[in-house]
Amino acid sequence: MKIGFDNEKYLREQGDEIRRRAAKYGKLYLEFGGKLMNDFHAARCLPGYDPNVKLRLLQSLKDQAEIVLAIFAGDIEHKKMRADFGISYADDALKLIDDLKALGLLVRGVVITRYTGQIAAQQFRTRLERRGIQVWFHYVTQGYPADVETIVSEEGYGKNEYIHTERPIVVVTAPGPGSGKFATCLSQIYHEYRHGFKAGYSKFETFPVWNVPLEHPLNVAYEAATIDLNDCNMIDPYHLAAYGKTTVNYNRDVDAFPLLRAIWERMTKKECPYKSPTDMGVNRIGFGIVDDEIVREASKQEVIRRYLRQQCDFAEGVVDRESVNRAEALMRKLDLKTEDRIPVEAARRAAQVAQAAGKGKAGGNIVSGAAVQLKDGRIVTGRNSDEMHACAAMMLNAVKTLAGIPEQIPLIAPGIIQSITHMKHDILKGGYTSLNLDEALIGLAISCTVNPAAQIAAEKLNELRKCEVHLTHMATPGDEAGLRRLGCRYTCDPYFASSALFTARQ
DSSP states (O other): OOOOOOOOHHHHHHHEEEHHHHHHHEEEEEESOSSOOHHHHHHHTTTOTTTTTTHHHHTTTTTEEEEEEEHHHHHTTTTTTEEETTHHHHHHHHHHHHHHHHOOEEEEEEEEEEESSSSHHHHHHHHHTTTTOOOEEEETTTTHHHHHHHHTSSTTTGGGGOOOOHHHHHHHSSSSTTSSHHHHHHHHHHHHHHTOOOOOEEOOSSSSSSSSSSTTTHHHHHHHHTGGTTTTTTEOHHHHHHHHHOOEEEHHHHHHHHHHHHHHHHHHHOOSSSSSSHHHHHOOOGGBBHHHHHHHHHHHHHHHHHHHHHHHHTTTTOOOHHHHHHHHHHHHHTTOOOGGHHHHHHHHHHHHHHHHHTTOOOOOEOOOOEEEOOOSSSSEEOOOSSSHHHHHHHHHHHHHHHHTOTTTOSSHHHHHHHHHHHHIIEEEEEEOBBHHHHHHHHHHHTTTOOOOHHHHHHGGGGGGTTOOOEEESSSOHHHHHHHHHHHEEEEEEOOSSOOSOOOOHH
């Protein structure tokens, strides 16, 4: 796998920029956009990028910085999920607190934003406070966005609970977008000035990248990742007018800038120090790119992944046709098709071969195929059968290939497969007997005790991490769990694995 990004160069640039910005104020509220931890989108688009490099950045600032987590009350109420982990935003906030504390970073607490009395948000606050975590409520800002006089008053930001902070850099982060980080920062600055303290604001947003072209695949991939937010990259008109230089920003920041400037000047009674949304940012991610061609290709692959994801979400009724249309438009912008993702064609061909062989249905499921592109470029496929899901068969074939084990040698003893299917079908009364990927991994682990080939193959599972996988059907929960455990980057065609409406945990 080729490298297109230098973490060490980026850390030096980014740390210096944040320190320069913080030195201008008594206290800097730094809005941390994107994922603070496990930023797999950035890692997919920037080969070589450490998904936790921002944690390393914070560790370099840990004596100067403290952290506040923001989470939208509505996301708690509706149990919004983080797709890459399969956990809710609320649970991700808990995980984030644990991980930050384990690294010796100071977490001041959690602010629940746009709170309007949601019972789930109240319960979440109680749950945290009983574990010793400070929690504050911030409310829907009265007058927002037009009535600046009300916003900057006791009826606006003044209603929010003040978060007492002590260090010169306050990082405001969140489990995901739309969590209220920006409003939290401005609310805090309002309270700081009321208490007689000089405070400032800056934004640390990984994407879009301000100093690469607007139509660069890296920036297009950001649009593909934020279709649900209707984000649209654009040239920053304020920066162009002020400096005569072309930089890239996105619609929400550009739209919010006049409001920020007006609020700032009303709160501080001084001219806003920023002339553009780009000025507000401290992002130096573009300076870590060391091979533009590698980044371009990786970003194109991410656009395809996002397009396939939108199609699956549409099939499941999660998104509307407009979201799919926007994803298609981004594909056309970069002249991409799904077959440009290497495992896609191989998986579809595997399903077609099985279908042509007259397999019809396997284990009650529609015949489907799966393919993985190994790190050395080899493609390994699998198809479903009465014993295995396509994804499970693909995984077993892949570790055989990596270990140099002949195809005819079984890794999971037939007796173990029969025992699992007996448990599923006859004892637990399940509708399907074939092993999904998660179950196949357990079967492989059991086989290791009696089968030396299984032991050798199991040692190769780590080599599947970051490998590209495609399924010709939407992953069942058991396959999805297994793919996450293995760390594979997977996509699916928008077809259900079974004609049954309720598939339980296959």
